[in-house]
Amino acid sequence: MLNKKIAVSAPELVYRDSELSYTVDGSCCTLRRDDGKIDFWTTDLGEMPYYRRFRGTAEDPFAEEIRPFEWDYNNYKSVWPCGLWVQSFYKCDDEMLIGFTHREDLNRQDPDYPQSYHIGFSVSHNGGNTWKYLGDALGTCQNHISKRRSGGKYPNVGGVPFFAGKDGYFYFYYNEYSPEYERYISGARLPMKETIELIRKGESPAHLVKKYSGGNTWDTEPMHGTGAKMFPENCSDIKLFEDCGYKYDCHSDAAYCKSLDKYMIAVQAARQLILFFSDDGCHWNEHIVAATAEPYTGLLYYSTIVGLDDEASDDFSTVGHDFYIYYTHKIDFLRLPDNYGDYETDLYYRVRITIDE
Numbered sequence: 105m106l107n108k109k110i111a112v113s114a115p116e117l118v119y120r121d122s123e124l125s126y127t128v129d130g131s132c133c134t135l136r137r138d139d140g141k142i143d144f145w146t147t148d149l150g151e152m153p154y155y156r157r158f159r160g161t162a163e164d165p166f167a168e169e170i171r172p173f174e175w176d177y178n179n180y181k182s183v184w185p186c187g188l189w190v191q192s193f194y195k196c197d198d199e200m201l202i203g204f205t206h207r208e209d210l211n212r213q214d215p216d217y218p219q220s221y222h223i224g225f226s227v228s229h230n231g232g233n234t235w236k237y238l239g240d241a242l243g244t245c246q247n248h249i250s251k252r253r254s255g256g257k258y259p260n261v262g263g264v265p266f267f268a269g270k271d272g273y274f275y276f277y278y279n280e281y282s283p284e285y286e287r288y289i290s291g292a293r294l295p296m297k298e299t300i301e302l303i304r305k306g307e308s309p310a311h312l313v314k315k316y317s318g319g320n321t322w323d324t325e326p327m328h329g330t331g332a333k334m335f336p337e338n339c340s341d342i343k344l345f346e347d348c349g350y351k352y353d354c355h356s357d358a359a360y361c362k363s364l365d366k367y368m369i370a371v372q373a374a375r376q377l378i379l380f381f382s383d384d385g386c387h388w389n390e391h392i393v394a395a396t397a398e399p400y401t402g403l404l405y406y407s408t409i410v411g412l413d414d415e416a417s418d419d420f421s422t423v424g425h426d427f428y429i430y431y432t433h434k435i436d437f438l439r440l441p442d443n444y445g446d447y448e449t450d451l452y453y454r455v456r457i458t459i460d461e
Contacts (some may be wrong), residue, residue, distance in 0.1 A: 105390070106366075106390050108459050109459070109460035110392055110427065110457065111459075111460070113456040113457075113458075114455070115398075115453045116454050116455070116456075117453055118165070119452060123217065124166070125156075126148040126156050127149040127447070127448045127450065128404060128434075129147040129154070129406070130147030130191060130206075130355065130406055130451045131146075131265075131406045131407060131408045132144045132145060132165075132269070132408040133145035133146075133191065133193050133203075133232075133345065134420050134431070135193075135201075137159075137344045138418075142159070142165065143157060143232070144157070144160065144165050144412065145157050145265060147160070147191075153172055155190075156172055157170050157172050157232075162410055162412060171233070173190075173228070173232055174235070175235055175237065176234065176236040176237065176445065177237055178238070178239070178341055180207065180209075180239075183256055185211075186208055186209050186450075188206070188235075189205065189207075191203075191206050191265075192204045192263075192264050192265060192266050193228075193232070193422075194266070194274070195418050198304075199229075200228070200303070200304060201227065201228040201229075202225060202227060202303055203227065204223065204225065205223065205224050205235075205237060205264070206263065207223070208220075214250075215251045215252040216251075217246040217251070218250055219249070219251065219258065220243065220247035220259075221243070221244075221259055222240040222242060222243045222247070223240075223242040223243075223263065223264055223276070223292075224239050224240045225238045226238060238308040238310075239310055241308065241309070241310035241313045242292055242326040242327065244259055244261060244263070244280060244328075245275065245328050246259035246281040246366055247259065247328075249257040257285065259281050259285075259287075260279060261278040261279050261280075262278055262356075263276065263279070263354045264276050265357050266358055267362065267367055267385075267421050268296060269296075269361070269367070269423070273293040273294065273295055273296060274294055274295075275291060275293045275358075275367070276288070277289055277334075277354045278292070278331075279350070280315075280331045280333075280355060287349065287350035288333050288334075288350065288351065288352065289335055289354050290316050290331030291334060291385065292314060292322070292326055292331065293322050293385065294312040294313045294314070294457075310326070313326040315332075316332050316461045318332035319386075330405055333387050334387075335371060335380060342359070342373055342376060342378055342391075343375065343396070345375055348374045348438075349439075353372045354369070355370060355405055356370040356372060356406070357408050357409040358370065358421075359409050359411075359423045361381075361422075362423070362425075363423075364381065366383060367383070367385050367389075368380065368381050369382075370407040370409065372395070374403060374404070374439055375396065375401070375403070375404050376393055376396045376397070376404060378392070378394065379392050380392050394429055394457070395431065397435075401436075401438075402434050403433070403434040403437045403438070403439050404429060404431060404433050406432050408429070408431070409428070410427060410429075410430065411427045425460075425461050426459070428457070429454065430453070430454045431452075432451055433450070433451045433452075434450060437449075
């Protein structure tokens with residue numbers, strides 16, 4: 105049980121749309137530098153390169169735009185709208201960065217193109233200036249199905265929120281799809297030591313990945329197997345906007361919270377941001393509502409966790425008793441089966457979470 109008081113600030117507007125140089129289309133990777141500044145990797149909605157990198161502070165994250173990173177696609181498709189996005193990463197002791205990477209293979213003009221979304225791993229040995237993709241590691245049974253066959257749906261796996269577990273596993277989370285096209289959040293894990301050793305040699309750890317199977321079991325095949333549900337759907341203070349075609353989404357972030365000795369993941373319910381907590385990475389039965397869209401319209405999405413105390417790791421996969429969650433409110437966009445409205449207008453907010461020590 106949550107045995108400490110958790111305070112959530114009122115939402116604070118960080119940037120108006122006119123103050124942003126890009127359209128927010130994903131959560132940020134974050135890396136704290138030796139000088140105290142923070143690098144923010146993020147995703148732009150536009151032609152290639154559709155990734156941006158900024159250097160700033162918790163008060164002004166996108167203060168300075170710096171040179172974007174470069175990809176070695178490793179023979180995977182890179183022609184728009186196909187591509188790779190590092191959505192979160194883990195900083196190893198030797199400074200190597202392991203990227204939890206989202207890959208899309210699409211053709212939006214061809215309704216018969218076999219679209220697919222995957223999660224895989226990438227690596228950087230130079231502080232994130234260049235990345236190499238090591239291959240796909242996770243998908244769903246709805247991959248390689250055309251928009252004509254899916255009824256116009258995009259089976260987007262989302263994410264990739266992750267944390268390094270105390271039990272020696274990397275845990276990460278994604279949008280799962282059942283054979284009946286039901287969408288919900290599930291998770292996967294793989295052993296950290298073996299993963300780091302393989303990636304250091306330039307090899308993919310895909311064969312180590314297992315999806316969550318229910319209970320306390322992680323043994324479901326990752327590319328086509330169907331992971332189990334994880335998050336409760338009957339909470340009185342969570343407003344599920346089911347007209348959008350799903351209940352929860354994990355284009356978001358996660359971390360281990362030292363102050364609570366719990367794992368936490370930011371989950372979106374279209375117009376709310378919920379912070380769920382877990383002792384083991386598979387049972388998420390405690391939560392707080394961190395933010396609700398005001399007015400209750402549009403889309404509230406793409407959360408990023410940034411630690412504000414000395415307990416936080418440089419990659420913010422671990423935080424302490426004081427941290428921000430950043431997110432965008434696309435106030436004029438409606439995430440319905442036929443998405444419509446203005447996706448490109450962003451109001452960029454943050455809430456501050458403080459835990460009573």
